[in-house]
Amino acid sequence: MPLPCDRCSNRSVIYLRYSGQHLCPDHFLKDVMRRFKRELRAHEAFGKKGTIGIAVSGGKDSLLCLSLMHELSCGIKDVSLRALTVDEGIEGYRQSSVALSRKVCDDLDIPLDVIGFWELYGKSLDGMIKESGSNPCTVCGILRRRTMNSWAREHGCSLLLTGHNLDDMAQTVLMNVMSADLDRLLRLGPHTSTIEGFVPRGMPLRTVPETETHLAAMLRGLPIHEVECPYSVSAKRGLFRDLVLEAEDQIPGTRHMLLRFHQSLLVGRTGGPPATKACHRCSEPIIGADGSGLCKACELLERLVGP
């Protein structure tokens, strides 16, 4: 028999072990919205007029982000939303999630652009991987980030939101700690200041664990995409997912601690935004030293598709 909600007498649907709270559907959804808003307030662009871009994969997290942002922006004058779905070209996986993105964007009346890798780069991810044997997630990640940034810039977005949840963030922090990649940790969003050529990225669900984004999406009546990417079996992330879940089980609050650790790295890092240069080939901005004068995406494409 479920215990009553700690904030009213209704039945609880969830126990938040890390904070010791039982919550009913209504209070749980209010709490998710509270955390979502708190994250957004850290961004200069939030609350100002303009376009906010939302990257929507069709998975539960990005659809939840879209639906919460839609609720928040209703009634805010001069703020518009626009969504992007990147279709990497992964047979048997992406088609069904693109259909879900389209359905939810149609329901919420949010304009959606669907952009395929083959339109921009001449090949699908499947094609690039088959011919080169490269790591699919590395190629997917670099080209997806580049596609999202140029799309958001072209549409004049002041902020680009993604649906990353607490588990995603904790895994990424741990992965980068274990490969001693401080630069990546520092570049990982959310971006509260602006770097020329880059649209700041926000992750307003980054403090909400995956089990909670799943429940919140269900309670809000959003579709759940159950199909797994065929490349995820070989993804290094799987190991970190298991490590983080095991640690969370033994020491509740581990994921929040990893996020707090990341946050503490960013505090006090002033000195202005880093200098950027334009890629010689595509003009996208590059941060830091680059031997070839090409951005990471162009270096990769030169290898996979040709100059």
Ligand code: SF4
């Ligand atoms: S598992 Fe890898 S290839 Fe598949 S969508 Fe995720 S990053 Fe891309």
Ligand SMILES: [Zn+2]
């Ligand atoms: Zn309640």
Ligand SMILES: [Zn+2]
């Ligand atoms: Zn480039």
